[in-house]
Amino acid sequence: MKTPMDNTHRVDDTEENLEKCICKMCPTFKKNNLADYPPTxxxxxxxxxxxxxxxxxxxxxxxxxxxxxxxxLVISHLCVHR
Ligand code: SF4
Ligand code: SF4
Known part of the structure; x- marks a missing residue:
């Protein structure tokens, strides 16, 4: 049976979550211009x-x-690994 805990590691693509994402401040993001490529x-x-x-x-x-x-979440550099 599914419980709410099953979704703990799942992040939804919502406006609210997008606002919390701090990727745009990260050196890797800036250096590789990741804002220019989907999913940004x-x-x-x-x-x-x-x-x-x-x-x-x-x-x-x-x-x-x-x-x-x-x-x-456990693994970092999600722009590369996710
Ligand atoms: S990609 Fe990284 S910084 Fe962006 S919301 Fe996810 S965990 Fe946070
Ligand atoms: S997922 Fe990539 S862009 Fe986002 S904080 Fe980590 S290294 Fe930077």
Missing amino acids: ALFCARGKSEIPSDIKTTNCYCLGCDIFIKHG
Whole structure:
């Protein structure tokens, strides 16, 4: 039987969640111009970036994000891995 807990790690693609996403402040995001490629932010809900080249990763701010903490996410650099 499904319980609400089953969805703990699932992040919904909502306006409210988008506002909480701090990707746009992150060095990796800026360095790779991830705003120019879909899904532009909220990678934990929308999946990884569709940028055609490899993402040059530096810091990831996900670990300090309210959504990351609230949903008990584990892996960072979601723009690359999700
Ligand atoms: S966990 Fe990362 S990708 Fe998801 S909303 Fe927070 S900063 Fe954005
Ligand atoms: S998922 Fe992490 S590394 Fe990627 S843009 Fe968001 S905060 Fe930066």
